[in-house]
Amino acid sequence: MMTADDVLSILAVLRNADVDFWIGGGWGIDALVGQQTRQHRDLDLMHRKSQEPAVVSTLADAGFTETLDWRPVRFVLTDPRRREIDLHPLIFAEDGSALQASTEPEHPFFYPPSCFVTGTILTTTVPCLSPEQQVYFHQGYEPADRDRHDMAQLRQAFGIATHF
Secondary structure, rough: OOOOOHHHHHHHHHHOOOOEEEEHHHHHHHHHHHHOOOOOOEEEEEEHHHHHHHHHHHHHHHHOEEEEEEEEOOEEEEEOOOOEEEEEEEEEOOOEEEEOOOOOOOOOOOOOOOEEEEEEEEOOOEEEEEEHHHHHHHOHHHHHHHHHHHHHHHHHHOOOOOOO
C-alpha cells in the first residue's frame, strides 16, 4: 500500500530534482478533498515528457525500477517495498494545455490548462488534477468499487456530475 507519508516522501524527492508533476487517480482525488478516504495501492503521477530522464533517474536513486512499459501512454516504477508509481508523460503546448498519448493514437488524452490545480495531503499542498479532469479519466470503462468510491467523493465535495 502507498501511505500519505510515502506519497509526500516521493514528491519531496521529485521536488528536489526540480521536475514538474501532478497527482492523478485516487491520491489526486484524496488531495482534492483534503483527506485520505481509502487505501491506495499506487501513486499516479503526470509529468512533463521532456523531464522524463530526470524523473526516472531521480526515482531510480530512491530505489524504484521500471516494472511495466506501455510508453508512450504510461509506465510503472516499483521499489523493493512494492510501492508503485504509475507515470503518465505529458507534452505541453505554449498555452499550458497538454496531451498524453493513448492506445488510440488519433485520440490522445487532453489536459486543459485549468486542470492543473493543487490539493492537500496531510498538511502539505500538492499539485494535482482538477475534479473535472478526474471525472474525464473515469469514463468509458466498467468502474471498480474504488472508482465508484472516488467519484462519490468528488460529487460530495464539489457537487460535480460523474458518469457513475
